[in-house]
Amino acid sequence: MAIYLDNAATSYPKPEAVYQAVEDYQRNIGVSPGRGAYQRAIQAEQLVFNTRRALGQLFNISDLSRIIFTANVTEALNLALKGLLGPEDHVITTSIEHNAVWRPLMHLKKERNIRVTRLANPEGCQLDVAELEEVLGPGAELVVVNHASNVTGAIMPLQEIGSLCQEYEVPLLFDSAQTAGVLPIDVEKAGISLLGFTGHKGLLGPTGTGGLYLAPEIELKPLKEGGTGSKSYLETQPEDLPDRYESGTPNTMGLAGLKAGVEYILDRGLDEIRARELQLTEMLLEKLNRLEGCEVYGPGSARERVAVVSFNLASIPAAEAAYVLDEVYDIMVRAGLHCAPVIHRELGLENRGSLRVSPGLFTEKEELDQLEKALEEILAR
Amino acid sequence: MLERVDITYISPCLAEPDKIRLKARLGKSIEEVLPYLNAVMEGASFNPAVPCITIRRDFRVLTLYPEELTMIKAENSTDAMQVIEWLKKQIRDIWERKDEITPDYTRSEKPHPLMIYKQLPGTNCGACGETNCMAFAFKLLGGEQEVDNCRPLKEGDYLESREMLNNLFVS
Ligand SMILES: Cc1ncc(COP(=O)(O)O)c(C=O)c1O
Numbered sequence: 001m002a003i004y005l006d007n008a009a010t011s012y013p014k015p016e017a018v019y020q021a022v023e024d025y026q027r028n029i030g031v032s033p034g035r036g037a038y039q040r041a042i043q044a045e046q047l048v049f050n051t052r053r054a055l056g057q058l059f060n061i062s063d064l065s066r067i068i069f070t071a072n073v074t075e076a077l078n079l080a081l082k083g084l085l086g087p088e089d090h091v092i093t094t095s096i097e098h099n100a101v102w103r104p105l106m107h108l109k110k111e112r113n114i115r116v117t118r119l120a121n122p123e124g125c126q127l128d129v130a131e132l133e134e135v136l137g138p139g140a141e142l143v144v145v146n147h148a149s150n151v152t153g154a155i156m157p158l159q160e161i162g163s164l165c166q167e168y169e170v171p172l173l174f175d176s177a178q179t180a181g182v183l184p185i186d187v188e189k190a191g192i193s194l195l196g197f198t199g200h201k202g203l204l205g206p207t208g209t210g211g212l213y214l215a216p217e218i219e220l221k222p223l224k225e226g227g228t229g230s231k232s233y234l235e236t237q238p239e240d241l242p243d244r245y246e247s248g249t250p251n252t253m254g255l256a257g258l259k260a261g262v263e264y265i266l267d268r269g270l271d272e273i274r275a276r277e278l279q280l281t282e283m284l285l286e287k288l289n290r291l292e293g294c295e296v297y298g299p300g301s302a303r304e305r306v307a308v309v310s311f312n313l314a315s316i317p318a319a320e321a322a323y324v325l326d327e328v329y330d331i332m333v334r335a336g337l338h339c340a341p342v343i344h345r346e347l348g349l350e351n352r353g354s355l356r357v358s359p360g361l362f363t364e365k366e367e368l369d370q371l372e373k374a375l376e377e378i379l380a381r
Numbered sequence: 382m383l384e385r386v387d388i389t390y391i392s393p394c395l396a397e398p399d400k401i402r403l404k405a406r407l408g409k410s411i412e413e414v415l416p417y418l419n420a421v422m423e424g425a426s427f428n429p430a431v432p433c434i435t436i437r438r439d440f441r442v443l444t445l446y447p448e449e450l451t452m453i454k455a456e457n458s459t460d461a462m463q464v465i466e467w468l469k470k471q472i473r474d475i476w477e478r479k480d481e482i483t484p485d486y487t488r489s490e491k492p493h494p495l496m497i498y499k500q501l502p503g504t505n506c507g508a509c510g511e512t513n514c515m516a517f518a519f520k521l522l523g524g525e526q527e528v529d530n531c532r533p534l535k536e537g538d539y540l541e542s543r544e545m546l547n548n549l550f551v552s
Pocket residue numbers: 008009072073074075097098100146148149150175177178198199210339
């Protein structure tokens with residue numbers, strides 16, 4: 001049996017209800033939401049709304065019209081950064097950002113001459129909140145923080161960062177790609193101004209889903225204009241949310257699945273999900289630390305990470321190890337820079353990359369045992 | 382209490398085309414809740430003869446019947462669905478506390494003439510026999526006119542407004 005350990009890229013398998021919801025929509029509703037005056041179109045629209053409602057419950061968002069659906073968190077982050085930042089603006093960010101943040105920032109550096117201050121994440125771990133306060137002092141237009149590294153798994157202190165941003169009145173854009181559906185995120189309590197989320201990882205939905213929450217005080221330029229199915233007599237983009245940012249036919253099939261994924265999470269509860277993840281992560285760390293020649297990056301304790309562990313096996317190239325794992329053992333893991341070149345550079349791994357193992361909610365302990373055995377054999381070759 | 386609300390119809394508001402109006406069917410009758418809503422909700426306008434109650438959520442206006450509701454002036458469909466969620470919660474909360482609430486079965490005070498005026502076509506055409514719409518609004522309040530005497534309201538596409546006025550003045 002194939003063993004899938006790349007849940008940080010996309011979660012697999014999904015809860016049964018997710019497959020059913022997608023099929024049910026495709027077969028029994030199937031029409032475009034809001035684009036027709038018939039019952040079915042209203043049903044499709046209601047389904048999309050119910051997805052917002054489930055997400056609102058998960059993230060404690062009271063105004064559901066401020067949840068904008070996008071194709072993934074990459075689009076959400078692009079919308080946030082490009083819609084918010086103006087010429088010469090100052091942005092504070094971290095060293096664990098994904099290219100979904102880093103590349104738009106580099107683009108805006110060229111295009112709008114923005115200034116980017118990057119905080120250090122020593123050893124791929126937590127940033128220093130005192131350092132954040134120091135750079136917030138002189139002022140900034142935006143703070144962008146990845147909740148947890150998709151390389152080292154290190155979790156950032158959401159509450160402390162949020163409180164500081166509120167104190168200095170700088171909006172906080174939070175990338176929850178690796179944490180939504182696993183760690184509690186309460187936008188109001190944490191003081192998050194913009195929350196990017198992706199549907200296909202911890203939220204257990206299909207690919208092609210994600211979104212951005214905008215706090216009431218946040219005003220953005222849309223990334224695209226087009227048909228919204230509403231106010232069609234207007235030649236210009238409508239101003240009301242979420243329509244202002246949701247041009248084009250939405251991924252209703254995906255959103256039907258996302259709704260089922262989020263409802264599954266609400267039903268099981270974040271505590272139980274996180275406990276399961278912790279168990280697997282602890283077990284994985286223990287196994288890797290036992291292996292001679294295995295170098296693990298990031299926090300030593302599972303409590304400081306999400307279920308993402310990157311490492312290298314002696315001097316064996318990561319890509320080669322991943323190839324053997326797949327070819328010989330039918331175990332799927334990721335090798336390379338994982339779209340996060342900055343943190344790899346900080347770890348001195350820019351030329352090497354790393355092997356990444358990320359168990360998911362449905363990973364069995366026996367599967368980690370098999371991984372351990374395979375890694376032992378590869379090291380002994 | 383009210384778990385299911387199925388929207389059956391959505392279209393632009395006639396008076397304000399950048400807002401929407403809708404109709405929805407309720408999963409079960411809320412007739413017995415209406416007097417409790419009347420007792421609790423500020424600015425509610427109750428007519429036991431229909432029966433129906435008109436309530437407001439900021440700029441949106443909802444009319445609840447035992448097995449149906451209408452809403453006008455919602456921002457868009459997301460907004461309207463959010464208002465329906467709000468309404469469900471209001472009804473749930475009120476029904477939970479129903480033993481502490483004294484239901485109010487009385488017909489609400491007459492509304493403000495401006496409120497009436499806003500529902501009229503505003504063309505001052507005189508077809509009702511009055512010099513203008515404002516005069517018609519005052520006469521309606523005084524019981525000296527009938528809603529259906531405003532011909533444009535009856536013949537034009539003013540369904541919601543007409544319904545709302547009828548709800549207020551039916552006895
Ligand atoms: C931290 C982080 N941000 C952003 C992304 C991009 O996610 P998506 O491809 O769904 O846009 C990922 C995952 O690939 C990630 O781990």
